[in-house]
Amino acid sequence: MEAKSFLFKLATICTSLAAMIVVINYSIDIYGLFGSTSERQLRVHVNERTSKYLLSYNYIPENFEGIIVGPSLSANLNTKFIEDYKIYNASIMGANISELRFLINNIVENGNIRFVIVCLDPYLTKDHGKKSARIDPREYYGALGSTNLLKTYLIRFVRENKLFSSKFPNDIHNDYGFNNFNLTMPNDPKTMILQKVRERSPESTYIDPVAEKELDETLQYLRKKGIKIFAYFSPIPYQILQINRDNYAQYQTRMENLFEERDILLDLNDEKYQAYTADFNTYIDHGHLSEQGQTFVLEELKNALLKYVTPQNGDLSGR
Amino acid sequence: MLFNSPVFLFCFLPVTLMGYFILNHRNHPDMAKGWLFIASLFFYSWWNPAYLPIILGSMTFNYFVGRQLNTTNKKTGKKTILTIGVMANLGLLIFFKYTDFLIENVNGLFASELSLLYITLPLAISFFTFQQIAYLVDSYKGLTGEYSFFNYGLFVSFFPQLIAGPIVHHSEMMPQFYSKENKLFSYENFIRGIFMFFMGLGKKVIIADTFAIFANYGYSDTAGLTLSDGWVTSLAYAGQLYFDFSGYTDMAIGAALMFNIKIPINFNSPYKAQSIQDFWRRWHITLSRFLRDYIYIPLGGNRNGEYKTLSNLMITFIIGGIWHGAGWTFVFWGFLHGAALIVHRVWQRANIRLPKIICIILTFNFVNIAWIFFRAEKWSDAINVLSAMFGFGTASNFTINVITDIYSLPIALFGIILLFHKNTNELLSEFKPSKKYLAQTVGLVMMGLLFLNSITANDFLYFDF
Numbered sequence: 001m002e003a004k005s006f007l008f009k010l011a012t013i014c015t016s017l018a019a020m021i022v023v024i025n026y027s028i029d030i031y032g033l034f035g036s037t038s039e040r041q042l043r044v045h046v047n048e049r050t051s052k053y054l055l056s057y058n059y060i061p062e063n064f065e066g067i068i069v070g071p072s073l074s075a076n077l078n079t080k081f082i083e084d085y086k087i088y089n090a091s092i093m094g095a096n097i098s099e100l101r102f103l104i105n106n107i108v109e110n111g112n113i114r115f116v117i118v119c120l121d122p123y124l125t126k127d128h129g130k131k132s133a134r135i136d137p138r139e140y141y142g143a144l145g146s147t148n149l150l151k152t153y154l155i156r157f158v159r160e161n162k163l164f165s166s167k168f169p170n171d172i173h174n175d176y177g178f179n180n181f182n183l184t185m186p187n188d189p190k191t192m193i194l195q196k197v198r199e200r201s202p203e204s205t206y207i208d209p210v211a212e213k214e215l216d217e218t219l220q221y222l223r224k225k226g227i228k229i230f231a232y233f234s235p236i237p238y239q240i241l242q243i244n245r246d247n248y249a250q251y252q253t254r255m256e257n258l259f260e261e262r263d264i265l266l267d268l269n270d271e272k273y274q275a276y277t278a279d280f281n282t283y284i285d286h287g288h289l290s291e292q293g294q295t296f297v298l299e300e301l302k303n304a305l306l307k308y309v310t311p312q313n314g315d316l317s318g319r
Numbered sequence: 320m321l322f323n324s325p326v327f328l329f330c331f332l333p334v335t336l337m338g339y340f341i342l343n344h345r346n347h348p349d350m351a352k353g354w355l356f357i358a359s360l361f362f363y364s365w366w367n368p369a370y371l372p373i374i375l376g377s378m379t380f381n382y383f384v385g386r387q388l389n390t391t392n393k394k395t396g397k398k399t400i401l402t403i404g405v406m407a408n409l410g411l412l413i414f415f416k417y418t419d420f421l422i423e424n425v426n427g428l429f430a431s432e433l434s435l436l437y438i439t440l441p442l443a444i445s446f447f448t449f450q451q452i453a454y455l456v457d458s459y460k461g462l463t464g465e466y467s468f469f470n471y472g473l474f475v476s477f478f479p480q481l482i483a484g485p486i487v488h489h490s491e492m493m494p495q496f497y498s499k500e501n502k503l504f505s506y507e508n509f510i511r512g513i514f515m516f517f518m519g520l521g522k523k524v525i526i527a528d529t530f531a532i533f534a535n536y537g538y539s540d541t542a543g544l545t546l547s548d549g550w551v552t553s554l555a556y557a558g559q560l561y562f563d564f565s566g567y568t569d570m571a572i573g574a575a576l577m578f579n580i581k582i583p584i585n586f587n588s589p590y591k592a593q594s595i596q597d598f599w600r601r602w603h604i605t606l607s608r609f610l611r612d613y614i615y616i617p618l619g620g621n622r623n624g625e626y627k628t629l630s631n632l633m634i635t636f637i638i639g640g641i642w643h644g645a646g647w648t649f650v651f652w653g654f655l656h657g658a659a660l661i662v663h664r665v666w667q668r669a670n671i672r673l674p675k676i677i678c679i680i681l682t683f684n685f686v687n688i689a690w691i692f693f694r695a696e697k698w699s700d701a702i703n704v705l706s707a708m709f710g711f712g713t714a715s716n717f718t719i720n721v722i723t724d725i726y727s728l729p730i731a732l733f734g735i736i737l738l739f740h741k742n743t744n745e746l747l748s749e750f751k752p753s754k755k756y757l758a759q760t761v762g763l764v765m766m767g768l769l770f771l772n773s774i775t776a777n778d779f780l781y782f783d784f
Contacts, residue, residue, distance in 0.1 A: 002506070003505075005752070006510050006757055007506055007510050010510070010757060010760055013761050014764045138774060139774060141772060142772055145769055145772055146773040146774075147769065147773040148773060
């Protein structure tokens with residue numbers, strides 16, 4: 001073969017292959033970036049950070065009127081149960097406010113959401129900055145062909161065909177962003193809570209000043225956009241809270257200072273909820289919610305929403 | 320501008336290539352060289368235009384000093400000019416690279432409180448300074464010719480080798496810039512360049528960046544490493560450094576080849592080395608050549624008895640260590656290699672032979688352990704990794720925590736296999752325009768583009784030196 005012919009063939013084959021890959025990925029559009037998603041039910045298959053970040057461009061703003069944001073403490077709330085509203089759970093395992101801001105900004109800028117629910121837990125503000133490179137605007141183009149996309153296809157295939165169900169259960173995520181990680185987590189709340197109490201090692205209530213500022217800026221941004229803010233202090237096992245009450249009270253006060261009167265702030269650690277927070281069955285470990293805990297939180301959120309936001313019963317056209 | 324960036328691949332490289340060959344085709348060879356020179360400076364200043372006056376000043380100074388050396392006949396006068404030239408180059412390097420290191424040491428020694436200057440290291444200063452010192456020494460010896468400023472500037476700034484080498488010699492570059500044959504576009508060289516470039520890109524973005532995940536994780540918390548973690552961390556870094564740096568070199572060789580310029584190889588399967596001497600003939604070959612020709616031999620080489628030879632070796636490698644970075648860990652890394660070369664020389668004299676495989680294992684393990692001091696940011700990190708590797712760590716069990724992404728494991732294993740396969744120079748020498756190589760090149764290009772469009776890209780490690 002002549003070198004000239006080699007070059008011509010190389011250019012032709014590579015260009016054709018690249019174009020074919022782009023067209024295939026564009027038409028599959030697993031993150032709903034390139035077309036209407038109103039008839040689609042998209043969910044996370046793997047890599048929650050990148051997936052939810054990419055879903056925040058189009059799928060979430062197009063299909064939901066509200067979102068919940070927070071770390072893992074709120075990631076396993078199945079918002080589908082609040083039937084009066086379409087709420088996407090944009091919480092991310094292990095995320096801080098710096099990372100969640102990327103999603104919030106995208107969703108607000110690309111849609112017309114009515115309310116945001118913030119799950120307040122010290123984890124949200126204990127540090128700042130991106131914890132990995134997985135939330136990156138370049139991932140948008142990665143959706144046309146990247147290693148992350150290949151991995152997503154692979155895990156989707158594994159999940160849908162139930163190949164390693166113990167590690168990759170098919171029903172772990174739904175199209176509302178619910179992450180049912182309880183399926184793969186140990187469930188022994190009593191031992192874990194009592195161990196924390198015995199060791200007197202509650203979660204740190206440290207607030208990173210930059211993260212606090214970022215949360216404040218995010219709340220101001222939402223108010224400026226006319227979006228109703230709800231926030232709740234995520235329920236902490238009563239027994240653990242008892243050994244850390246003073247520190248937690250200080251944390252709560254500083255957080256409360258970030259909210260205005262027009263915002264709705266729920267304290268799910270209030271004494272009136274003791275029946276839930278003191279019950280080991282509300283949790284699966286030292287803090288993450290069990291199904292019983294999720295129901296309790298979702299009920300409280302639903303009641304607050306019904307009080308302040310008129311339901312549109314799935315009709316999002318008037319937003 | 321990174322070789323592994325879309326702006327380089329899809330804008331800079333095609334535009335520069337087209338401009339260069341169009342100007343040559345229209346019979347404007349000087350303009351073509353000028354275009355390449357300007358493009359190279361643009362490539363350099365992409366990171367930070369503030370560095371441009373430094374490299375331009377350095378090139379201008381050395382060009383005129385070189386001319387003076389070529390025109391002066393008196394030996395004493397030439398020696399004075401050479402001394403001034405070399406001192407000025409070293410002064411520039413020391414100022415930018417070692418000032419804060421020196422201040423820290425003065426503060427430590429004399430309990431003084433001199434403020435650090437926090438000088439930002441201009442990109443590639445170590446490379447272009449060494450390259451130009453070699454040029455001055457050769458001019459002193461009468462080995463250089465009458466070059467125009469554009470040709471000289473191009474020799475120093477030619478973008479494929481500017482940032483991280485290979486450290487090229489004027490005698491291997493200048494004739495190529497003058498060659499009439501090289502001014503014509505060559506399909507043969509172009510496809511060979513593409514093949515080499517994408518092999519390098521694959522080494523960098525697929526393999527080195529995968530090893531980097533494990534190595535960075537391990538070095539981020541060295542105190543908590545288990546025994547297995549210690550080994551995975553150190554081996555991952557050995558893999559990362561080789562694939563990163565040799566990948567960069569392959570890309571440099573490939574990009575240069577597209578312009579019909581052949582730059583020297585810098586790696587030749589170094590982890591197959593059977594002795595530490597053999598290792599330095601295979602690793603960063605052009606630096607080894609520079610250290611040999613411009614430090615070891617001027618110090619006396621092996622001409623003044625055994626003791627002097629051994630001390631020359633040690634001095635050369637300590638200088639090599641500190642060239643890599645301003646820190647005592649780099650000095651110690653150089654010392655370790657100097658010591659190993661001394662032991663090797665003594666061993667050779669004893670004429671004791673070991674099986675080949677034992678030689679390779681011993682050499683590789685020594686190199687791997689020495690890399691720990693090269694990579695560690697603090698002494699304590701190096702000690703922690705070493706302690707973990709030999710079971711003296713705080714968590715001396717066999718749990719592996721540093722492999723956080725099991726999906727990357729097959730790539731890392733593939734990288735290990737590649738270490739013992741034919742290297743890229745061998746593969747390039749076998750390359751011919753056939754269906755087999757067409758399929759391989761398509762695979763390389765597609766994989767390269769896929770990883771390029773993924774969030775794995777890191778800077779090249781040797782940009783820091």
